[in-house]
Amino acid sequence: xxxxxxxxxxxxxxxxxxxxxxxxxxxxxxxxxxxxxxxxxxxxxxxxxxxxxxxxxxxxxxxxxxxxxxxxxxxxxxxxxxxxxxxxxxxxxxxxxxxxxx
Amino acid sequence: xxxxxxxxxxxxxxxxxxxxxxxxxxxxxxxxxxxxxxxxxxxxxxxxxxxxxxxxxxxxxxxxxxxxxxxxxxxxxxxxxxxxxxxxxxxxxxxxxxxxxxxxxxxxxxxxxxxxxxxxxxxxxxxxxxxxxxxxxxxxxxxxxxxxxxxxxxxxxxxxxxxxxxxxxxxxxxxxxxxxxxxxxxxxxxxxxxxxxxxxxxxxxxxxxxxxxxxxxxxxxxxxxxxxxxxxxxxxxxxxxxxxxx
Numbered sequence: 444x445x446x447x448x449x450x451x452x453x454x455x456x457x458x459x460x461x462x463x464x465x466x467x468x469x470x471x472x473x474x475x476x477x478x479x480x481x482x483x484x485x486x487x488x489x490x491x492x493x494x495x496x497x498x499x500x501x502x503x504x505x506x507x508x509x510x511x512x513x514x515x516x517x518x519x520x521x522x523x524x525x526x527x528x529x530x531x532x533x534x535x536x537x538x539x540x541x542x543x544x545x
Numbered sequence: 546x547x548x549x550x551x552x553x554x555x556x557x558x559x560x561x562x563x564x565x566x567x568x569x570x571x572x573x574x575x576x577x578x579x580x581x582x583x584x585x586x587x588x589x590x591x592x593x594x595x596x597x598x599x600x601x602x603x604x605x606x607x608x609x610x611x612x613x614x615x616x617x618x619x620x621x622x623x624x625x626x627x628x629x630x631x632x633x634x635x636x637x638x639x640x641x642x643x644x645x646x647x648x649x650x651x652x653x654x655x656x657x658x659x660x661x662x663x664x665x666x667x668x669x670x671x672x673x674x675x676x677x678x679x680x681x682x683x684x685x686x687x688x689x690x691x692x693x694x695x696x697x698x699x700x701x702x703x704x705x706x707x708x709x710x711x712x713x714x715x716x717x718x719x720x721x722x723x724x725x726x727x728x729x730x731x732x733x734x735x736x737x738x739x740x741x742x743x744x745x746x747x748x749x750x751x752x753x754x755x756x757x758x759x760x761x762x763x764x765x766x767x768x769x770x771x772x773x774x775x776x777x778x779x780x781x782x783x784x785x786x787x788x789x790x791x
Contacts, residue, residue: 503782505590509590511703512582514702515741516743517642520702522642526593533590541592
C-alpha cells in the first residue's frame with residue numbers, strides 16, 4: 444500500500460512537472476487550472492504519505508513498547524518479537540492475533 | 546608430631562563434614578510489578594494488557610528451586626508446580642522463559658543456560674558482581690535482613706548493553722551465600738531480590754532435605770558472557786527493517 448501510494452505520488456509529481464513545462468510554453472488559462480488541480484492532488488498525496496509515516500512511526504513505538512515490556516518480564520526474544528510484530532500489525536490495520544505467538 | 550597431624554586431620558575431616566552437610570533447597574517465587582501496564586502507553590491496548598496480566602499470573606504462581614550441595618548450586622523452574630494452569634494460553638512460553646543457572650563457588654564460575662538454535666552455557670565469574678552492603682534493614686518473616694545493591698551489565702534485545710540496578714535483601718542468620726539467578730556472595734541467604742519489574746522472594750527454606758540433591762553441570766557449548774553479548778543482535782527502530790524486510 445505504502446509503495447503504491449509512493450509510486451502514485453511520483454506519477455502525479457511527474458504529471459505536475461510535465462504540465463509545468465507546458466505552462467512555460469503555452470500559457471492557457473485552462474492549463475493553469477489543471478496545474479492547480481494537479482498541484483492540490485500532489486499536496487494531498489504528500490500529506491497522506493506524511494500522515495502514513497506518522498502512523499507507521501507511532502505503531503513502531505507501540506510495537507517496541509510491548510516488545511520491551513515482554514523482555515523486561517523475562518519472556519524469550521522469540522515470543523517478545525512475535526508480540527511486538529502483532530502489536531504493529533494490529534496498529535497499522537492488518538488482521539493479526541496475539542494468540543499466534545503462543 | 547603424629548599427634549599434631551592427627552589433630553589437624555580431625556579438624557579437616559570435621560570441616561569437610563560441615564561442607565558436605567551444606568545442602569538443601571530454597572524455593573523462590575516471583576512477584577511482577579504490574580503498575581506499568583496501567584500507564585498511558587499500554588492501557589489503550591486492552592487485549593495485550595489482558596494477555597500480559599495473564600502471563601504474569603502464571604509466572605508468579607510457579608516455584609523456582611535453588612538446589613545447593615557443597616559449592617555447587619542450580620537455580621531452575623520446578624515444572625511440576627501449578628500444572629493446573631498448564632492449559633492457560635502462554636503457559637509454555639512462560640515456562641520456557643525461565644533460564645537455568647548453575648554456580649560453582651569452588652571454580653568461581655557461574656553459568657546461564659541460553660537456548661536458541663543450540664544450547665549455550667554463558668559463563669562469567671562469580672566475582673563480577675560487587676555488592677554494596679547498606680545499613681538499611683527489613684524484617685522478612687522472622688528474619689532480619691540487610692539491603693545490598695549492585696549494578697550489572699546485561700544485553701538487551703532492543704537497547705543493546707544496559708546497566709541494571711539490582712537490590713538484594715539478605716539474611717545473615719541463614720549462612721548460605723546464594724540467591725536467585727546466580728546472585729550470591731553475600732554473608733547470608735538472599736531472601737528477596739529485585740531486578741527491574743521482577744521481585745524474587747523466598748517461599749520455603751529446606752536445609753534438611755529428605756531427598757537427594759545431585760547437581761550436575763548443564764551440557765552445551767561454553768561461551769563467555771562477553772562473546773555471547775557480541776553475538777546477540779540489537780534490534781532498534783532504525784535497523785528493524787533490515788531484520789523484517791520492507
